[in-house]
Structures are given as C-alpha cells and as structure tokens.
Amino acid sequence: MHMADMGKFKLHYRIDGPDDGVPVVFANSLGTDLRLWDPIMPLLPAGLRILRYDKRGHGLSDTPEGRYSMGALVGDAEKLMQMTGFKDAVFVGLSIGGLIAQGLAAKRLDLVKAVVLSNTAAKIGTRDMWEDRIKTVEAGGLEAALEATMTRWFSKKFRQTPDYPAWENLHLQTPVAGWVGCAAAIAGTDFISSTSGLRLPALGIAGTEDGSTPPDLVREMTDLIPGSQFHLIRGAGHLPCVEKPEEYAEVLTGFLKSQGLV
Ligand SMILES: O=C(O)CC1=CCC(=O)O1
Numbered sequence: 042m043h044m045a046d047m048g049k050f051k052l053h054y055r056i057d058g059p060d061d062g063v064p065v066v067f068a069n070s071l072g073t074d075l076r077l078w079d080p081i082m083p084l085l086p087a088g089l090r091i092l093r094y095d096k097r098g099h100g101l102s103d104t105p106e107g108r109y110s111m112g113a114l115v116g117d118a119e120k121l122m123q124m125t126g127f128k129d130a131v132f133v134g135l136s137i138g139g140l141i142a143q144g145l146a147a148k149r150l151d152l153v154k155a156v157v158l159s160n161t162a163a164k165i166g167t168r169d170m171w172e173d174r175i176k177t178v179e180a181g182g183l184e185a186a187l188e189a190t191m192t193r194w195f196s197k198k199f200r201q202t203p204d205y206p207a208w209e210n211l212h213l214q215t216p217v218a219g220w221v222g223c224a225a226a227i228a229g230t231d232f233i234s235s236t237s238g239l240r241l242p243a244l245g246i247a248g249t250e251d252g253s254t255p256p257d258l259v260r261e262m263t264d265l266i267p268g269s270q271f272h273l274i275r276g277a278g279h280l281p282c283v284e285k286p287e288e289y290a291e292v293l294t295g296f297l298k299s300q301g302l303v
Contacts, residue, residue: 042101045094045121052121053101054094057082062090063302064130068118068138069093070160070280071223072183072190072212074100077135081282084290086303092127094118096137098219106218108225115144122152131297133157136254136279137223140165140230143262147235155242155300157293160251160279162258163232163265171228175221183213183220193252195278208283236265243269244296246289248277270296 044051055075069077075093082091095102097109097117118141122130132153134142139161146153177185190212191200199205245263247256256273263271272292277284297303 044101045124047097047117047120050097050103050105052094052097052103052117054092054121054125056090056092056125058090059088060090062088063297064092064127065089065297066092066118066122066127066130066132068132068134068141069096069099070136070138071227072099072215072220073208073280074211076100076211077280078282080286081290081293084286086294086297088303089297090127092122092125092130094121096141096219096223098216098222102219104216104219105222107222109222111140111144111226111230114141114223114226115148118145119149119152128152129154131155131157131300131302133159133293134161135159135282136161136165137227140227140232143232143236143239144230146239146241147232150241153241155244155296156239157244157246157296158259158262159246160248160254160259160281161262162254163236163262164230165227165254168228171224175224175228178217178220178224182217183215187213193278194280196248196250196276196284198276199278199284204283208280233265236262239266241266242296242300244292245269245271246274246281246292247271248274248279248281248284250276250278251281253279270299 247259
C-alpha cells in the first residue's frame with residue numbers, strides 16, 4: 042500500500058507488474074475503490090505495469106473537505122501519474138473514472154495514448170438529478186441511497202450471488218463527504234465538446250443492464266471519437282468488470298492487442 046502526497050491530502054495507490062511493462066492506469070467509479078478492478082486483475086496479460094488508485098474521498102485516500110471539481114479530479118490523476126512515472130499510458134476509466142479519462146486525454150496526450158471509456162458518458166445525468174442525490178445522501182447517509190444505487194449498479198441475477206454483499210458494503214463504507222464531493226464534480230461536468238475533439242485510440246464498453254449510463258449513452262459518447270471501438274456486455278449492469286470479468290478482460294486485452302501493446 043502506498044500513499045502519494047498531493048500537498049494538502051494523500052491518495053492511496055498501488056502498482057502491479059514489471060517496471061518496464063506497458064503502462065495502464067485504472068480509475069474507478071463513484072462509491073468504489075481500486076478493488077473494483079480485482080476481479081479482472083488475474084485475467085489480464087502478463088507484461089502490463091498497472092497503476093490503480095482511490096480517488097479523493099474514497100477507499101484509503103484522504104477526504105478533503107468541500108465539493109470537488111472535475112478539474113481537481115483530473116489534476117489528481119495527472120499528478121499521480123507524474124509522481125509514479127506513468128506516461129504514454131492506456132487509461133481505463135469507469136463511470137466518473139471515464140470522465141477523468143476524457144478530461145485527462147483532452148489535457149495531456151503525453152500521459153494518455155489511448156482510452157477505455159467504460160460505463161460512462163461525456164455528461165452523466167443532469168445537475169438537478171445529482172443535487173437531489175446529494176441531498177438524499179447528506180440527510181440519510183449512503184444507506185439512504187443504497188437500494189437505488191445497487192439497482193443501477195447490478196443486474197438482478199448478480200444480486201442473488203454470494204459475491205454481491207461485499208459491493209453493498211463497499212458503497213456503504215464510502216465517506217459521505219467523499220461521495221458528495223465527487224457527485225458534485227459529476228454534476229458540473231459536460232465534456233461533449235472536448236471529447237468531440239479527442240483524436241486517440243478509444244474503446245467504449247457498456248452493459249445492457251446499466252441503470253446509470255445505459256448503452257445508448259455510452260455509444261453516443263464513443264461515437265464522438267473518430268475510429269473508436271465499442272463493445273456491449275450482455276447481462277451486466279454498471280460494473281461489468283465485476284459481473285462479467287472474463288468478458289471484460291478479453292475485450293480489454295483485445296483492445297491492447299489492436300494497439301500492438303501486448
Ligand atoms: O449511478 C451511480 O450511482 C453510479 C455512478 C454514477 C457516476 C459514477 O461514477 O457512478
């Protein structure tokens with residue numbers, strides 16, 4: 042376990058794989074931490090140097106006070122990559138992690154050579170929708186948002202499995218201030234124009250049962266980037282790396298192969 046000093050707070054991160062491996066960065070979603078990617082880690086090809094981290098206000102990272110901006114979250118990823126020597130990387134972002142990927146690709150093409158935009162959009166929901174969710178969580182904690190969130194995250198089938206309860210706990214253990222801070226960043230983000238200007242290899246991934254970023258929305262964003270690829274995972278919700286890790290890893294590996302990286 043490592044903590045990166047970001048100045049006023051610290052971010053938790055981990056690196057796996059050889060020093061000279063192909064650099065790949067993973068950014069997780071709202072209410073999860075770097076363990077989101079655990080199910081696919083053993084399924085990825087050898088020879089990748091993988092950086093995972095907990096966003097501010099999540100996992101083992103510190104929780105700065107107040108609402109966060111998307112610029113600040115993109116800046117965290119940028120600084121962490123520079124501190125850990127990651128450049129020319131494939132950046133894999135899921136949901137808010139996908140917003141961070143889009144923002145970082147628009148800003149630092151030297152750091153990001155390709156993006157995987159999983160279960161995300163150029164704009165997720167509306168400001169009013171996020172303000173309503175923020176009010177709910179501020180008043181009643183993450184528990185008050187649990188059922189609605191789990192319905193968006195997972196297929197009915199997955200919620201019957203023994204793997205499911207740990208993901209409820211992960212959501213419930215997110216600090217309220219961290220969740221609210223990141224939700225406010227999503228509320229204020231519209232990357233339609235900047236993502237339309239991206240010119241780099243991109244893969245969009247969607248899940249048929251995703252209640253947060255449905256397939257049409259993910260495809261709409263993916264289509265903004267000329268030459269991009271798109272893959273739909275059947276039977277999975279918002280977190281297909283959890284529900285369908287084999288298919289997710291296969292698609293990701295196929296994308297890396299298509300770029301000559303593995
Ligand atoms: O709808 C949810 O709670 C899931 C989600 C939206 C943005 C994100 O990162 O996760």
